[in-house]
Amino acid sequence: xxxxxxxxxxxxxxxxxxxxxxxxxxxxxxxxxxxxxxxxxxxxxxxxxxxxxxxxxxxxxxxxxxxxxxxxxxxxxxxxxxxxxxxxxxxxxxxxxxxxxxxxxxxxxxxxxxxxxxxxxxxxxxxxxxxxxxxxxxxxxxxxxxxxxxxxxxxxxxxxxxxxxxxxxxxxxxxxxxxxxxxxxxxxxxxxxxxxxxxxxxxxxxxxxxxxxxxxxxxxxxxxxxxxxxxxxxxxxxxxxxxxxxxxxxxxxxxxxxxxxxxxxxxxxxxxxxxxxxxxxxxxxxxxxxxxxxxxxxxxxxxxxxxxxxxxxx
Amino acid sequence: xxxxxxxxxxxxxxxxxxxxxxxxxxxxxxxxxxxxxxxxxxxxxxxxxxxxxxxxxxxxxxxxxxxxxxxxxxxxxxxxxxxxxxxxxxxxxxxxxxxxxxxxxxxxxxxxxxxxxxxxxxxxxxxxxxxxxxxxxxxxxxxxxxxxxxxxxxxxxxxxxxxxxxxxxxxxxxxxxxxxxxxxxxxxxxxxxxxxxxxxxxxxxxxxxxxxxxxxxxxxxxxxxxxxxxxxxxxxxxxxxxxxxxxxxxxxxxxxxxxxxxxxxxxxxxxxxxxxxxxxxxxxxxxxxxxxxxxxxxxxxxxxxxxxxxxxxxxxxxxxxxxxxxxxxxxxxxxxxxxxxxxxxxxxxxxxxxxxxxxxxxxxxxxxxxxxxxxxxxxxxxxxxxxxxxxxxxxxxxxxxxxxxxxxxxxxxxxxxxxxxxxxxxxxxxxxxxxxxxxxxxxxxxxxxxxxxxxxxxxxxxxxxxxxxxxxxxxxxxxxxxxxxxxxxxxxxxxxxxxxxxxxxxxxxxxxxxxxxxx
Numbered sequence: 001x002x003x004x005x006x007x008x009x010x011x012x013x014x015x016x017x018x019x020x021x022x023x024x025x026x027x028x029x030x031x032x033x034x035x036x037x038x039x040x041x042x043x044x045x046x047x048x049x050x051x052x053x054x055x056x057x058x059x060x061x062x063x064x065x066x067x068x069x070x071x072x073x074x075x076x077x078x079x080x081x082x083x084x085x086x087x088x089x090x091x092x093x094x095x096x097x098x099x100x101x102x103x104x105x106x107x108x109x110x111x112x113x114x115x116x117x118x119x120x121x122x123x124x125x126x127x128x129x130x131x132x133x134x135x136x137x138x139x140x141x142x143x144x145x146x147x148x149x150x151x152x153x154x155x156x157x158x159x160x161x162x163x164x165x166x167x168x169x170x171x172x173x174x175x176x177x178x179x180x181x182x183x184x185x186x187x188x189x190x191x192x193x194x195x196x197x198x199x200x201x202x203x204x205x206x207x208x209x210x211x212x213x214x215x216x217x218x219x220x221x222x223x224x225x226x227x228x229x230x231x232x233x234x235x236x237x238x239x240x241x242x243x244x245x246x247x248x249x250x251x252x253x254x255x256x257x258x259x260x261x262x263x264x265x266x267x268x269x270x271x272x273x274x275x276x277x278x279x280x281x282x283x284x285x286x287x288x289x290x291x292x293x294x295x296x297x298x299x300x301x302x303x304x305x306x307x308x309x310x311x312x313x314x
Numbered sequence: 315x316x317x318x319x320x321x322x323x324x325x326x327x328x329x330x331x332x333x334x335x336x337x338x339x340x341x342x343x344x345x346x347x348x349x350x351x352x353x354x355x356x357x358x359x360x361x362x363x364x365x366x367x368x369x370x371x372x373x374x375x376x377x378x379x380x381x382x383x384x385x386x387x388x389x390x391x392x393x394x395x396x397x398x399x400x401x402x403x404x405x406x407x408x409x410x411x412x413x414x415x416x417x418x419x420x421x422x423x424x425x426x427x428x429x430x431x432x433x434x435x436x437x438x439x440x441x442x443x444x445x446x447x448x449x450x451x452x453x454x455x456x457x458x459x460x461x462x463x464x465x466x467x468x469x470x471x472x473x474x475x476x477x478x479x480x481x482x483x484x485x486x487x488x489x490x491x492x493x494x495x496x497x498x499x500x501x502x503x504x505x506x507x508x509x510x511x512x513x514x515x516x517x518x519x520x521x522x523x524x525x526x527x528x529x530x531x532x533x534x535x536x537x538x539x540x541x542x543x544x545x546x547x548x549x550x551x552x553x554x555x556x557x558x559x560x561x562x563x564x565x566x567x568x569x570x571x572x573x574x575x576x577x578x579x580x581x582x583x584x585x586x587x588x589x590x591x592x593x594x595x596x597x598x599x600x601x602x603x604x605x606x607x608x609x610x611x612x613x614x615x616x617x618x619x620x621x622x623x624x625x626x627x628x629x630x631x632x633x634x635x636x637x638x639x640x641x642x643x644x645x646x647x648x649x650x651x652x653x654x655x656x657x658x659x660x661x662x663x664x665x666x667x668x669x670x671x672x673x674x675x676x677x678x679x680x681x682x683x684x685x686x687x688x689x690x691x692x693x694x695x696x697x698x699x700x701x702x703x704x705x706x707x708x709x710x711x712x713x714x715x716x717x718x719x720x721x722x723x724x725x726x727x728x729x730x731x732x733x734x735x736x737x738x739x740x741x742x743x744x745x746x747x748x749x750x751x752x753x754x755x756x757x758x759x760x761x762x763x764x765x766x767x768x769x770x771x772x773x774x775x776x777x778x779x780x781x782x783x784x785x786x787x788x789x790x791x792x793x794x795x796x797x798x799x800x801x802x803x804x805x806x807x808x809x810x811x812x813x814x815x816x817x818x819x820x821x822x823x824x825x826x827x828x829x830x831x832x833x
Contacts, residue, residue, distance in 0.1 A: 002598050003609045095402065096574050099587035103401070110402045155611060257612045310611045 001155045005097045007311035009156050012093035013163035016109070019086035020140035021171040025050055026070050026083075027133040028208040032200070033066035044069050050178045051081055070129055075120050083136055087116050101160075102150040105143065112139045155256060162252040162306065169245035170299050172209055176232050177292040202228050209240040229288060230280035242295065243275040249302075256310065264305040271298045316384045318348050318762055320366050321771035326502045326759040328425055328774070329372045332364040343380040344368060371428045371819055374539045379423075390532045391422055391764060397531070403524050405577050405807055419812035420525055421763045422532070425774060425794040432543075432790050432818040435498065435506065438687035439778055440786045441678060443494050446511060446665050447782060448681040450490035454480045454661060464676050473670070474718065475663030477626060479633060483650050485659045487784070492555055492657040493621075494780040495519075495792075498688070500759035507689045507756060509775065511674070513658060513666040515623045518793040518813075519779050520581035523548060523588075525793075525815040541820030543790040548779070549588035551787055556589075556619050558783035560655045565618035568592045568608065570599075572624050572640045577808070582623050596624075601644030606654045619655045626660050668717040668751045669695060691756065697748035705743070705752040709736050712752040713803075714743060727803055729755050758803050761814065763796055773797045775805050776816065790818035 025047045032043060044066045048057050053072075056079050062068040075084040091113040098106045123132050144164070151157045202223045206212040211231060218235070219227055235241040250268045253261055283291045321327035330348070348366050368376035395417070404415045427435075452458050453470055460467045470476055495516025497509040526545055530537055556567050571582035573595050586593035598608050599617065607614035622629065628638040633646035648654050664670060672693040675686040694701040694712070705712060709728050716724040726739040743750045760771035778792030794814040795805035805811040 001611045002592060002594060003611055004595065004598050006611050092574075095579075097593075098402070099583040099593050106402070107400050111400055114399060260611060260613065 001100075003311050005100050006155070006159045007307070008093045008097040009100065009159040010163040010306070010311065012090050012097075012109075013160045014167040015086045015090040015093065016140055016143060017164050017167040018081060018171070019083045019090065020137055021168070022047075022051065022073055022081065022083050022086065023133040023136035023140075024208045024210075025175065026073055027130065027137075028204040029066065030070060030129050030133070032204055046178060047073055050174050052174075053079060053081065056080075074123070074129070074132070084116065084120065087113055087136075087139075097156075100156050102146075104146050104150045108139075108143050108146045112143070115139075153255075158252045158255045159310075162249055162256075165245040165249040165252065166299065166303060166306070168240055169242050169249070170296065172232055172240050172242055172245065173292050173295050173299070175205060175208060176229060177289065177296070198225075199223060206231075209238075211235075211238055211240065214238050226280060226284065229283065233283065234275065234278065234280060246272045246275055253306075260309050262309075264302060264309050267298070267302045267305050271295070271302065316347070316379070316387060317768050318379075319768065319770040320348055321760050321762075323364075324502060325757060325771065326500055326504050327771055328500070328759055328761040329368055329376070329423075330366055330762065330771075331369050332366055334364065342367070342377075344376045347380050371426055375424070375426065375536065378536060378539065387422070394420060394422060394528050394532055397528060398524070401524070402580065403521070404580055418521060418807050419798060420521070420528065421796060421812055421814045422529070423762055423764060423769070424529065424536075424815045424817045425761050425776070426817045426819065427776075427791065429819050429821045431506075434687070435778065436788065436790075438506075439496055439780050439788065441682065441684060441687050442496065442508065442511070442674065443491065443780045443782060443786055445678040445681050446494070446513065446674065447488065447490055449677045450659070450662060450665055451485070451488040452681070453664065454485075454490075455482065459677065459680055462680065464680055465670070465673050469669060469673075470664060473664050473667055475626075475661070475667050477661035477664075479646065479650075480659070480661040483660075484652060486559055486561065486652075486655055489559060489782050490659040490662050491665070492559055492659075492782050493552070494782070495777045496780060497775055497777050499756055499775045502757040502759070505689060507691045508674075509691060509756075510668065510671060511666045512777075513662040514625060515578075515658070516777070516779065517578040517581055517623070518777055518795070519548060520584040521813045522779070522791065522793040522816065523584075525813055529815040540817075542817040543820055545789040545791055545816075548789045549585060551781055551789065552585065552621075553589040553591070555781040555783035555787070556621055556657055559657055560619050562618050565655075566616055567619040567621065568594045568599075568617050570594055570596070570620050570622040570624055572596075572628070576623070578623065585621075591621075596638075596640045596642050599642045599645075601642060601648050604644070604648045604651050604653050606642065606645060606648050617654060619657065621657050626663060629656070629660065663718075668693075668715055669697070669748070671751070691753045694752040696743055696750040696752065701752075702743075702747050705750075706740055709740055709752075711755060713755050714739060714750055714752045717749055717751055723808070727755065730801070730803070755803070758797075758805075761794075761796065763798070763812075763814070765798065765800075770800070772800070773803050773805065774814065791816035 029044070029047045044064050048054055048064075048069055051073065057064075057069070057072055060072060060076070060078075062072065072079060073082055076082045077084065079085065091109050094101060094106055094109045119132065119135070123129065147157070147160060151160070202225060203212055205228060206215050206223070209232065214235070214237075215223065215228070215231055218231060221227075231238060231241065233242045236243050236247070238244055246268065250265075250272045253265045253268050258265075321330055323332060345365065345367060398417055398420060403418065405418050449459065453460065453476070459465055460470060491513045493516060495512040495518065497512065498506050499509050500506050522545060553567070557565055567589070568591055569582060569586040569589075571579060571593055573579070576582070583593055592608065594608055600607055600609065600614075602614075606617045606620070608617055624640055627635040629641045630643060630645040631638045631641055632643045634641075645654070645656075646660070649656055649660065672690065672695060675690055678684055678686045694705050696702045696705055705714065709726070710731070712728045714726045714728070726735065728736065731739070758773040758775060761774045762769045763772040765772070774794050774796045776792050776794050778788055781787045794816040795807070796812045796814055797803055797805045797810070798812045799810055802810070807813075
């Protein structure tokens with residue numbers, strides 16, 4: 001399989017996953033906006049901070065209202081990670097290798113892009129945003145489903161999945177990092193916050209990674225910040241937890257050519273070992289913020305190693 | 315019921331023909347349909363002597379059209395548009411801002427060719443392509459045709475498409491043009507003429523295949539009424555041709571594309587996928603010790619045959635255009651050593667140049683000792699002073715083209731041009747006469763086509779794709795292009811052209827009725 005094709009497939013699924021994650025974050029932002037009606041609230045900036053788009057947003061000279069932030073992250077043409085640009089990049093990467101994916105996969109993503117262009121005209125961030133975010137998630141689910149149901153389990157499939165899980169792990173870590181670590185650097189447990197607001201914030205975080213039901217099933221108890229961190233980092237069965245994503249990424253790498261993959265496989269196994277054999281108590285002793293910062297650095301190393309092993313054109 | 319606008323009396327229409335009226339005959343539903351369109355005055359003026367009806371090989375289709383409610387047709391046309399858009403059957407328009415990816419309009423009324431007409435075209439095409447391949451082998455080796463004085467030496471050696479680097483290079487089986495797209499039109503005399511031979515990287519075959527796929531999906535009942543010869547095996551035939559181009563067993567074949575910004579990118583991905591071969595860009599390949607390899611996730615892999623969709627000059631920055639970022643450094647050296655086969659061979663462009671076109675009938679006589687089966691269009695070569703003065707004096711009646719031009723760019727259609735445009739073009743020609751040729755304006759045959767106002771005649775051409783492996787092969791038919799603007803003769807997709815499915819009828823039909831007037 002061509003290195004360039006591997007790279008397009010990997011980025012195709014990373015961008016699609018990114019658009020879905022952005023929709024998840026914005027969906028939550030939009031519902032939190034209803035709790036927090038003060039216009040100059042810092043809360044509106046949270047999704048900008050999570051996705052590290054501070055510089056790009058500053059350039060637009062827009063005020064940091066919920067409506068502006070949502071519009072910017074959803075369909076600003078100049079912001080490289082806006083949902084719009086992620087969908088376009090997914091489609092462009094797919095188009096570059098449309099012969100290496102099934103026609104069902106291509107038609108699905110091409111359709112998404114065509115439909116998006118029609119939809120984008122009629123969206124009001126605060127009124128119909130929700131519907132739109134649901135739609136983005138749905139299209140992403142649909143593509144994954146089509147991939148699952150039609151693609152042969154050979155290299156293109158493994159590269160596609162690898163992109164999904166690396167991007168997803170990165171995103172879950174970022175949500176956790178900003179939602180918690182920013183607010184309570186080391187010992188947020190002791191921080192006195194308005195209990196009611198805290199409940200909504202925590203459940204919003206869980207919802208953003210589709211983990212609210214899983215939380216209830218696992219703990220049968222009130223939503224507690226430490227457990228939220230635990231389920232998002234260590235749960236082996238939750239498809240958006242760091243542990244699950246890295247289990248899957250490690251499996252994908254095991255299915256790729258072994259000779260060229262020595263280094264990325266080693267890094268992935270190292271990251272995976274920390275998740276398999278770690279506990280939430282250790283994390284809080286070490287400091288959640290530090291722990292997540294380390295994780296993001298590890299993920300960057302992994303991304304670089306994957307690129308060097310399979311995709312670089314030497 | 316859709317009204318059909320009749321073709322002008324002077325046109326050859328593929329579907330409709332004027333004939334002597336027989337007053338006792340009852341009007342068929344199809345004839346009534348023909349009269350519904352606004353252009354009744356013409357049929358009335360002809361009414362006493364002439365009536366209009368479908369040609370025999372179009373009768374089953376005409377009857378079907380008459381019986382099909384227009385709502386059903388409109389619905390299925392909309393479905394076709396949607397499918398094309400979803401599948402992303404697009405081409406890229408150069409020089410256009412923004413939305414450069416466009417759909418190529420596909421008309422749902424097929425162009426139908428009789429079995430006899432096709433037999434004739436196939437014989438003629440085989441002869442023509444065989445002679446051209448012999449010509450290419452000759453001019454890069456012995457140059458017998460130049461020594462015989464049939465073509466002036468400077469016409470070849472001074473031609474920018476003549477690749478001096480190819481002189482003496484051995485091409486396997488002397489097959490230079492493995493894939494040829496020959497543009498054929500039917501004039502109002504009912505005869506076929508070859509307009510040009512595309513020997514470099516002819517495109518359009520994917521539209522031929524998609525048109526058929528779409529027609530079968532949308533109108534399955536039509537294919538039960540008549541035997542339409544299949545074209546779907548073209549990719550298999552192409553792969554066989556490519557594999558036969560080398561003596562290596564089980565060769566690694568790849569398709570080289572300039573990338574997704576190329577106008578024919580859809581076709582490149584489509585063909586690679588259909589043949590099950592790798593679609594590569596220049597950056598995916600490298601040359602080591604005069605062998606060509608592709609960079610894969612498993613490490614380097616040898617490449618034996620390359621179906622390239624990239625022009626000569628971009629293939630290798632070391633041998634040709636040094637600025638090319640699309641090619642593969644060292645490719646030519648590997649090629650010259652016989653370590654990779656490139657299809658089509660480098661340097662085929664010299665034979666499809668419009669200044670060489672007038673000599674093709676001579677080539678057929680010289681190499682094959684046969685009379686040309688297909689007609690050439692009379693061509694004035696502006697490099698000749700006598701031809702130049704004729705062209706300048708009659709420009710408004712002629713089609714004037716650049717000798718290396720393609721895609722409908724850089725040409726003047728005299729009868730359709732304003733006086734000012736003719737004047738300006740004359741100055742351009744005078745400045746560099748040898749860069750131009752001119753031909754009489756053929757009145758391309760028309761075929762009923764869906765347009766906004768209903769069904770109306772539009773001009774068409776035909777591009778069959780001829781494959782040369784150990785033998786010459788082709789699927790019956792080709793790509794029919796249609797000029798969608800009323801009166802326009804320019805069928806190129808970049809200039810507002812569309813396409814039609816092309817049906818060659820099976821032998822058990824008896825379409826001989828039409829054969830006499832087409833030969």
